[in-house]
C-alpha cells in the first residue's frame with residue numbers, strides 16, 4: 001500500500017475540463033492533463049483494500065490491477081506501474097479518455113474515489129512520451145491465420161492479443177479508417193483521432209494487418225483458420241412517427257460520423273448544426289455527444305428530449321454501492337449547453353409525436369407531447385421549431401445483413417450471443433463485442449475481444465501457456 005493516510009490528506013482532483021468558452025471554439029481534447037506530482041498525490045490515496053472492489057466484477061471489466069499500479073505510481077515508478085497496467089489493459093489511452101470509470105464508482109471511498117481513469121491516462125501517455133511503448137513482436141509464429149471483422153475496440157483488442165499469441169491477425173473494416181466507434185462515433189474532443197491512429201500504427205508495426213474499405217464476405221475469408229465477427233451493434237432505433245424521413249432528420253451516429261469526417265478533412269460537414277434549431281431525441285451519452293458537437297458547430301439552440309423521468313440526485317435504496325450509481329449527472333455537452341444557453345438542455349418525460357415539414361420536405365418543427373409512464377398526456381402537445389432533428393434513441397443490435405451473409409441467427413436482442421454464453425458460433429466462426437452483447441462500453445468491448453481471442457486460441461489447439469505464446473510474457 002502507498003501512503004496509509006493519503007486518502008485523508010489529499011482530496012480527489014480529476015483532470016479539469018478546459019473552460020467552456022475556450023473549448024466550444026474547437027474540437028480539441030476536453031481535458032487538461034495534470035503534472036506528475038499531482039498524479040502521484042492522487043495515487044497515494046489508494047487504500048489497497050483487502051477486497052478491492054475496483055477490480056471486481058462491479059468495477060473494471062478488464063480487472064485492471066488498480067491498487068498495484070496506483071502504489072507504484074505513488075512511489076514515482078511510472079514505468080513499472082505502466083507495465084502492471086498493460087498486463088490487463090490493451091489500450092489505456094482509449095479507456096483513460098472515454099471510460100465511465102466503473103472502477104471509481106465501486107471504490108471503497110465512494111464519492112471521494114481514486115482518480116483511476118486519469119492515473120491510467122497519465123501512465124500510458126508518459127509511456128508514449130518516454131518511448132517505453134514500442135512494437136513488441138511475438139517470439140514465434142503459429143502459422144495460423146485469423147480474420148477479425150470490424151476494427152472497433154473489440155476487434156482491435158482481439159487482433160492485438162491474437163497477434164501476441166503468435167497468430168497472423170488481419171482486421172477487415174468497411175470504413176475508410178480503422179477504429180469503429182472510436183473513430184466515427186465518439187467525438188474528437190473526447191477521443192482525439194490522432195490517438196486512435198497512433199495505436200493503429202503501433203499494431204501494424206507489430207504485425208497486425210488492416211484491410212480498409214472492405215465489406216466482409218465469407219467466401220473471401222475461406223483461407224483463414226478462424227473468423228471472428230466484431231461488427232458492432234449500430235442498428236439505430238427509429239422514431240416511427242409521421243414524416244420521420246423529412247430532410248434534416250438524421251440518426252445520431254450518421255451526424256457524429258459526418259462531424260468527425262469534417263474535423264479530419266478540414267472540409268464542411270455534410271450534416272451541420274450551424275445556425276439551426278437542433279433537437280436531440282434521447283437523453284443518454286450519445287445524445288450528449290450530439291449536444292456538444294452541435295454547440296461547436298454553432299447551432300442557434302439545442303434541446304435534448306428524454307422519455308424517462310430525471311434520475312434522482314442520490315442513490316436509491318435499491319441501487320447500493322458498489323453498483324453503478326443510477327443518479328443524475330451532467331456530462332460535458334450538457335454543461336456546455338448550460339454555459340451557452342443558461343439552462344439544462346434536457347427535457348424529461350417528453351417525446352416527439354409528429355415531424356412537421358415544409359413543401360420541400362425540410363423539417364421546420366416537431367410536435368412534442370409529455371408522457372406519464374410511456375403514455376402521452378393529452379392536451380400537452382406543443383410545437384417546437386426544429387431545423388435539425390437528431391435521433392439518439394438507442395440501438396437494436398447488429399446489422400442483419402452481416403448476420404445473414406454469415407448465416408448467423410440473431411437472438412431476441414439482435415445479437416450474436418451463443419446459447420452457451422461463449423464466443424463460438426459454429427465451426428471456425430466466433431463473435432465478440434457489441435455484436436455479441438449489444439451496445440455497451442469501450443472497456444467491455446475490449447474485455448470481450450480479449451476473451452474471444454483466448455477462445456479462438458484454444459480452438460486453434462494452442463494453449464496460452466505454450467512456450468513462446470505466453471500472454472504474460474508479452475505484458
Ligand SMILES: Cc1cc2nc3c(=O)[nH]c(=O)nc-3n(C[C@H](O)[C@H](O)[C@H](O)COP(=O)(O)OP(=O)(O)OC[C@H]3O[C@@H](n4cnc5c(N)ncnc54)[C@H](O)[C@@H]3O)c2cc1C
Pocket residue numbers: 098099100149150151152153154155156172173174175179180181182185186187190214215216230231232233234253256285286289402432433434435439440441442443445
Ligand atoms: C456516439 C457514441 C458514443 C459513445 N461513447 C462512449 C464513451 O464515451 N465511452 C464508452 O465506454 N463507450 C462509448 N460508446 C459505446 C462504445 O463506443 C461501443 O460499445 C464500442 O465501440 C463497441 O465496440 P465494438 O468493437 O464491438 O463495435 P464498433 O465500435 O461499433 O465497431 C464495429 C466495426 O465493425 C465494422 N463492420 C461492421 N460490419 C462489417 C462488415 N460486414 N464488414 C466490415 N466491417 C464491418 C464497422 O464499420 C465498425 O468499424 C459510444 C457509442 C456511441 C454510438
Ligand code: SF4
Pocket residue numbers: 059060061062063064066095096099100101102103104116117120443
Ligand atoms: S478501464 Fe475503466 S474501469 Fe478499468 S481501470 Fe480504467 S477507468 Fe477504471
